[in-house]
Amino acid sequence: MKFSSQMVAKPYFIFAMVLFAGQLLFGGILGLQYVIGDFLFPYLPFNVARMVHTNLLIVWLLFAFMGASYYLVPEEADTELHSPLLARILFWVFAAAGVATILGYLFVPYAELAKLTYNELLPTMGREFLEQPTITKIGIVIVALGFVFNIGMTILKGRKTVINMVLVTGLIGLAVFFLFSFYNPSNLALDKYFWWWTVHLWVEGVWELILGAILAFTLIKVTGVDREVIEKWLYVIIGMALISGLIGMGHHYFWIGPGEYWLWLGSIFSAIEPIPFFMMVVFAFKMVRERRHEHGNSIAVTWALGTAVMGFLGAGVWGFIHTLAPVNYFTHGTQITAAHGHLAFFGAYVMISLTIISYAMPIMRGRPQGNSLQAQKVERFAFWAMCIGMMGITLALTVAGAYQVALQRMPGDAEALSFMATQGKLMPIYWVRMGFGVLFIGGVAAYFTSFFVGGKLPEAVKIES
Amino acid sequence: MADQFNKGMARNIYYGGGVFFFLLLVGLTLDTLRVLPERDHRENITEEVAHGKELWENNNCIGCHTLMGEGAYFAPELANVYDRYGQGNEEAFKAFLQSWMSIQPLGVEGRRQMPQFNLSTDEVDALAAFLIWTSRINDNDWPPNIQG
Numbered sequence: 001m002k003f004s005s006q007m008v009a010k011p012y013f014i015f016a017m018v019l020f021a022g023q024l025l026f027g028g029i030l031g032l033q034y035v036i037g038d039f040l041f042p043y044l045p046f047n048v049a050r051m052v053h054t055n056l057l058i059v060w061l062l063f064a065f066m067g068a069s070y071y072l073v074p075e076e077a078d079t080e081l082h083s084p085l086l087a088r089i090l091f092w093v094f095a096a097a098g099v100a101t102i103l104g105y106l107f108v109p110y111a112e113l114a115k116l117t118y119n120e121l122l123p124t125m126g127r128e129f130l131e132q133p134t135i136t137k138i139g140i141v142i143v144a145l146g147f148v149f150n151i152g153m154t155i156l157k158g159r160k161t162v163i164n165m166v167l168v169t170g171l172i173g174l175a176v177f178f179l180f181s182f183y184n185p186s187n188l189a190l191d192k193y194f195w196w197w198t199v200h201l202w203v204e205g206v207w208e209l210i211l212g213a214i215l216a217f218t219l220i221k222v223t224g225v226d227r228e229v230i231e232k233w234l235y236v237i238i239g240m241a242l243i244s245g246l247i248g249m250g251h252h253y254f255w256i257g258p259g260e261y262w263l264w265l266g267s268i269f270s271a272i273e274p275i276p277f278f279m280m281v282v283f284a285f286k287m288v289r290e291r292r293h294e295h296g297n298s299i300a301v302t303w304a305l306g307t308a309v310m311g312f313l314g315a316g317v318w319g320f321i322h323t324l325a326p327v328n329y330f331t332h333g334t335q336i337t338a339a340h341g342h343l344a345f346f347g348a349y350v351m352i353s354l355t356i357i358s359y360a361m362p363i364m365r366g367r368p369q370g371n372s373l374q375a376q377k378v379e380r381f382a383f384w385a386m387c388i389g390m391m392g393i394t395l396a397l398t399v400a401g402a403y404q405v406a407l408q409r410m411p412g413d414a415e416a417l418s419f420m421a422t423q424g425k426l427m428p429i430y431w432v433r434m435g436f437g438v439l440f441i442g443g444v445a446a447y448f449t450s451f452f453v454g455g456k457l458p459e460a461v462k463i464e465s
Numbered sequence: 466m467a468d469q470f471n472k473g474m475a476r477n478i479y480y481g482g483g484v485f486f487f488l489l490l491v492g493l494t495l496d497t498l499r500v501l502p503e504r505d506h507r508e509n510i511t512e513e514v515a516h517g518k519e520l521w522e523n524n525n526c527i528g529c530h531t532l533m534g535e536g537a538y539f540a541p542e543l544a545n546v547y548d549r550y551g552q553g554n555e556e557a558f559k560a561f562l563q564s565w566m567s568i569q570p571l572g573v574e575g576r577r578q579m580p581q582f583n584l585s586t587d588e589v590d591a592l593a594a595f596l597i598w599t600s601r602i603n604d605n606d607w608p609p610n611i612q613g
Contacts, residue, residue, distance in 0.1 A: 034539070037577035042570065045580050046539050047528025110525040111582070119523065126522025128536055162472075166479075184522075186515035188595075189505035189602055192533065193497070228472060235475035242483040246490045255607035256533045257505050258497045263605065265493070330609060333534030333542065409609050416612040419541040420577075 001363050003074045005081035010364050011091050012067030013357045017448065019060035019098070020350075024441050026053040031437045034430045044106075051131045052105050057345065058129065059098045064353035065174075065210055066094075066147055069167060071360045072217045073151050077158025082150050090146050097139040101132055123184055127195055130181045137181055144175040162231040163213045163220075166238060170209030177201045189257030200249045203349075204273065204315075208241040211311070211352045212280075215304060218359050219284065222301050224292030233283045237276045244272035251323045255332055263325040270323040274316030277308075277348075284308035296458030297362060297370025299379045303355035310347030310387060318343050318394065330409045335426070336401030343394040346386075354447070361451075372455030379450040385443025392436030400429040504603040516588075517595025524582050531613075533604060539577065542613030547593075547600040549611050559593045566592075 001007075029049050033039045040049075074081045081087060104113050110126070117133035119125045124134045132140070148171050155164050180197040216234040220227055250266025284305050295301065318340040322331040331337070358379065362370045370376060408422040417425070502508075526532075529540040551558030566589050570578040584592070 033577070037575055041578045042580055045529075046577070047525045047537065050528050050537050050539070051525065110528075111523045114523040120519075123519060123522065126525050126527065128527045131525060131528075162476075186510055186518055187505060187507050188518060188532075188599055189501060189507075192535065193494075193501075232470075232472045232475045235472065235479045239475070239479035239482045242479070243486050246483075246486040247493070249490065253497075255604045256535070257501060257602050257604060259500050259504065260605060262497075329607060332607065333531040333536070333538060335538060338538055408612050411610065413611045416610045418612055423577075 001075070001368075002078070003080045005084045006071050006074050006360075007364055008081065008084045008087040008091075009067040009071035009360060011088075012063050012070065013361055015091070015095055016060045016063035016067060016353065017357070019056050019063065020444070021448070022102075023053055023056035023060065024444055026050075026056065028437060028441060031430070031434045035427060035434060048105055048110070051110075052102055054129055055105070055131060056102065059094075061349050061353060063094070064357065065171075065207075065214075068210075068214050068353070068356040068360075069147070069151050069171065071356070071364075072214065073154050073164055073167065074158075076161045076164045076217065077154050079154060079158035082153035082157070086146055086150050090143050090150075093139065094143045097136055097143070101136045104133065105131075122182065124182055127184065127191070129199060130195070134182075137178075141175070141178065144171075144178065148172055148175050161227075162234060163217050166209050166216075166234060167213035170206045170213065173206030173209065174202060177206065192256045193253070193258065196249055196252045200252055201246075203344075204245040204248060205242065207349065208245065208276070209238050211307075211348055212238045212241070214352050214356050215280070215284070215307060218300065218304050218355055219287045221359060222295040222297065222304065223287045223290070224295075225287045225290055230287060233279070233287075237279050237283065240272075240276035240279065244269050244275065248273050251325075251328065254325050254328055267323065267325045271320065273323075274312065274320050277312040277316035281308045281312050291463065293463055294461040295369065296460050297359060297376070298458075299376040299383065300355065300359040300370065302380065302383055303351060303358045306383060306387060307347065307351040307355050310343070310351055310390075312347070313391075314340065314343030314345070314347035314394070318398075330405050331401065334401045334404045334409070335397045336405070339394045339397035339401055342397065343390060346390045367457050369458045369460050371450070372453065372457055374455035375450050375453035376458075378446055378453050382443045382447035382450060385446060386440055387443075389436050389438075389440030389443055393433050393440065396429050396433035396436060400426045400433070403429070506598075506601055506603075509598055509601070511594065513591045513594040514598045515595075517591040517593070517598075520584065520588055520592050521595060524584075529577075529579070532599065533602070534607065540579070542608060543596055544599050544602075544604070545608060545611065545613045547597045549613065551597070555593075555597055558597065559590055562593045562596075563589050 026049050029040065029044065030046065030053055033046050033049065070081060070087055108116065113133060114125050117135050119134055122134050124137055125131055148168070151168060151171060155168055177198050180194050183194050185191055212234050216230050219225065220230050247265050248270035250262040251270040252266070253262040254266060285308070288301060288305060322328050322336050322340065371379070403426060404422050407417040407425060408419060409416070527536040529537050531538060531542045533544040534542065547558050550561050563586065566582070566584060569581050572578070
C-alpha cells in the first residue's frame, strides 16, 4: 500500500462481507421456500425474502466496487485520495440508507412502505431489482455522485493510467444509467424498455468495465507483468464487451413489446457476448504464466483466475445457451434464467469482489505478501466449496429449467402442464439445489473463518528468467 | 498479442467501438419509440389501467410472479392470465379475479401461498384492467402456449 488514504477501503470491504452473509441467509430461506411452499408464511412471504436477497447482493457489490476504487485509484494515480473524509461520510450514509431500507422491507408491508415514503409523488417502486423506495434511490444517486467526484478528483490530480480511466468510465456509467430507474411511465412496455437501461447496461455494460479494471490491477500486482501488456488486453476485452453488449440488450427486447428486428439484433450481438469473457480467461492465465515474481498471496491469484473462468461459464456459456431468440422463446422466464443469473453474478461480480478483497485486505492489515499459509489454505478450501456449490446450484436449476420447458412450454395448449403442476414435478431437483446451497454457505463460512486464522506470513520470491 | 497490434489500436477499439455502438443503440431506440405505439396500444391505457399498474407495483407482485416473462419464477406468468382464465370475456375475468383474490391465502399445507392483500373491489377491477391491457401488447406471440 503506497498511500494511507487507501485505508478507507477497509470498512467498505468489511461491510460488503456482512451484507453478503445476509444475502446468503435469505438465499437459504428462498431455497427452502421452493421445496416447502409455506415455509415462514405469512411472516416472511417469498416476495419479501427475494427482494432482500437481490437488493443485498446489489448493495454489497456496490460497497465492494467502492472499496476497490478507493483502494486502487490512489495507487494507480500515485497520489492520496482527494478526500478520505468524504469517503468515510459516504460510507455511513450508504450503510445507514441500506440498512434502513432492508429493515423497511422486513418489518413494514410493502404497500405500507410505498405509502410511508410517498411513492405516489414519484412512483419508482415495485419493479424487479429497483424495489427501493424513491427516497432511497435519491440517496443512492447522492452517494454515487459524491463517490464519483472523489474518485474523479483523485484521478485528475494524479496519473491517468488506463486502469483508472476504464474504471472511472465504468463508475460514471453506473451513476448515469441508474437515473433510468426514476422513469416509470404508466405504459408497461415503455417502463420495461427503459428498466433495462439500468439493469442490462449495468451488468452487461459498465459493470464489465469495473470488473476488467479491478482484474487488470490485481494481475499487475500479483504477476508483475508489464503494465503495457496488461493494458492492451484490458482495452480489447472491454471494447468487445461494449461492442457485443450494447446492442446485445436486444435479447431482452424479444417478448416485451419492441419490434421484430430485435429478434435478429439481440440474437446476433448477444451470441458475441461470450467472446470478451473467453478472452478474459486467456488473458488471466497468460499473465499468470508469464509472471515475473511469485507473489506470497497465491490465493489472490487463484481468485483472479477463478473470476475469469467462472465469469466465462456463468455470463458467457450460460448466457449463450438461452440467448438465441428461437431458444429463448421457450426458456424465457424459466429456471434456466435463474440458473444463468446465479452463476453469472457469482462468477463475474461476486468473485471479482472477493479477488480484490483477498488481495487488498491482507495489505491493509499489514501483511504485504498475503495472509499466513494456514489462512490461505482455509481460504483455498472456501474457494473450491463456493465454486463447486454454485456450479451445483446452477446445474440443478438448469436441469429443472429444461424439464420445466419440456412439460410446460413445448406442448400445445391442451397437453401443457400448468405452472404449479410443473413446479410439483421439479421438487426433487430443487432439493438437490438446496444441498449445493448448503455447500456454498459452508464455503462462505470457511471464507469468513480464514480472516481469523493466524500463522507465519509468507515472503515474495523473484523468478529467475 | 502481436507487436504490430499496439496499445493505441486497442484504445481505439474501446473508445471507437463503445461510442459507435452506443450511438447505434440510441438510434435503434428512437426507431423503436416510433413504432411502439402501434404495438403497445397505449390509447387503451385508461385511468383504471394506470391505477392497476400502481397496485401491481405497490404490492410487489413481481417478487413472486413473472409479467411478460420477467420477474421472479415462483408463481405463474400473468401477462396471459386473461387469456388463461378469461375466455375472452372481460367481465368473466374480473369476476374470477375478485373471487380468486378474496380466498387467498389458500392455506393448503406445504403449498406456495399468496398473501391476502386486502384490496377493495374497485382495486381488484383495476388490477384486472391492467392485466387485460397487458395481455394485448404485441409481444411477438409469446408465450408459446396458454400456460405461460
